[in-house]
Amino acid sequence: MKFVAYSDHDHIFIAPIHYAPPKEQWCTPPTAISKLPSFETPLLNLQFPYSHDLQTTLSGKQLLLSELSFDLDHIHHHYIHGYLAYHAGITTEKGRTYCQRCGNDDPQLFATYRCARCDDMCTYCRNCLMLGRVSECTPLVRWCGPELKLHPPQKLLTWTGELSTGQARASQAIREAVGSGCELLIWAVCGAGKTEVLFSGIEAALRQGQAVAIATPRTDVVIELAPRLRSVFPDVGVIALYGGSEDRGKQGQLVIATTHQLMRYREQFDFVVIDEVDAFPYSVDQSLTYAVSNAKKPQATTVYLTATPSPELKRRVRKDELAAIKIPRRYHGHPLPVPRFCWSGNWQKRLKKGKLPSIVRKWVEEKLADNKQAFLFVPSVEALQRLVDVLQKIDSRIIGVHAEDEERREKVASFREGRTPILVTTTILERGVTVANTDVAVLGAEEAIFTESALVQISGRVGRSANHPRGDVLFFHYGKTKAMVEARAHIVAMNDAEVR
Ligand SMILES: [Zn+2]
Ligand SMILES: [Zn+2]
Missing domain, CATH: 3.40.50.300 (P-loop containing nucleotide triphosphate hydrolases)
Incomplete structure (x- = not known):
């Protein structure tokens, strides 16, 4: 869309080309909103019968015109009467381009193309593209009329549980x-x-x-x-x-x-x-x-x-x-399981030969024999595929899951329902997934992806339910790292912290 800037009693306002006043008032030829000189929003006209629907939709937001289901005539009238403001979506300051919606100013995250809407070369933000395109010719619209009043609901919190x-x-x-x-x-x-x-x-x-x-x-x-x-x-x-x-x-x-x-x-x-x-x-x-x-x-x-x-x-x-x-305490009052470290030798080399470090094999066989479910975390998708190939020869129910896996939800569900004894996973499952009574191991805990915070989160998968507050956390490694030591210290310190 093209806008014009026009002058009215010493003020500069703007209008979409179809709503522009006579040409004598124009300060610029029609162009993209980002290419206009600075402009104002008219003063609020208290007599104007503004739309409560528009107020409800736009209050506290900044939206693209394409996100508003109101016609442009209606929208522009609210601008003329001071109830909404147009802002350039893309601005340039001292030669640097900014996206006003997401704050992006990385030149690599902008692209320029021949745009049909403004009939010119037009730059847009790639960083927030998933929310709809912000370009030099797309204004961001904000409400500046009376604030939407929120009324406290009649009935508030109905929760009656107890807190630790x-x-x-x-x-x-x-x-x-x-x-x-x-x-x-x-x-x-x-x-x-x-x-x-x-x-x-x-x-x-x-x-x-x-x-x-x-x-x-x-x-x-x-x-x-x-x-x-x-x-x-x-x-x-x-x-x-x-x-x-x-x-x-x-x-x-x-x-x-x-x-x-x-x-x-x-x-x-x-x-x-x-x-x-x-x-x-x-x-x-x-x-x-x-x-x-x-x-x-x-x-x-x-x-x-x-x-x-x-x-x-x-x-x-x-x-x-x-x-x-x-x-520092879980809601059920039991301490956090503390990770144990276990040297596994050069596990990558063994995996490449289609073999497991014997200590890892022993752990897997124990879990299967005890009928105890476990997560096995690995540092990469490559390691995951190799490991799953080897483990499926031991038990064909063992599966692996990673971020791009299309069956991710089904696989996690299968683990939850107890149909999968061991779920091999990348760090995508380090948070959020709660399954009662599982153990956890990490293979390659020395890898950089396993930061202190990742290892603490991974350890936190174990012992979450009040019925099964204990469990085993094992870090298989080929050389202890600072992150591993700090993760363990973090957990020990939480367990030692005084509960006041
Ligand atoms: Zn952006
Ligand atoms: Zn454009």
């Missing part, structure tokens, strides 16, 4: 943080029961009419969490957002979203929980940090939830820049 001592302390700290505008880290061991810890804080925020978001890097978590929250907050509009979700475009007071989906929001949330703050891809993708900070209001309260805080978060805690509460 550690959970109760964290829960109270979160509740007290609501409305304070501060940041809080909840450092909870794997299996601490961190979802329940949020309930009371969410309730306090909702009671104050606040908009609440829970952001997580993983779609699985959104899908799992949404029904739980709907059942404990039955009167609250709970919206679940991930790629392909049906709730897209809906407004609700409690939003559970993948971090990507937050890119559609702008200064919307008063209370934000960031789950698994350290997990890929949040920790490596700067644009997700940008998305979270854009989506929350400047005075928002932020809660980080994780079992394995990044070195940066730990540093901020040590320097007293960030308040932290530890939950």
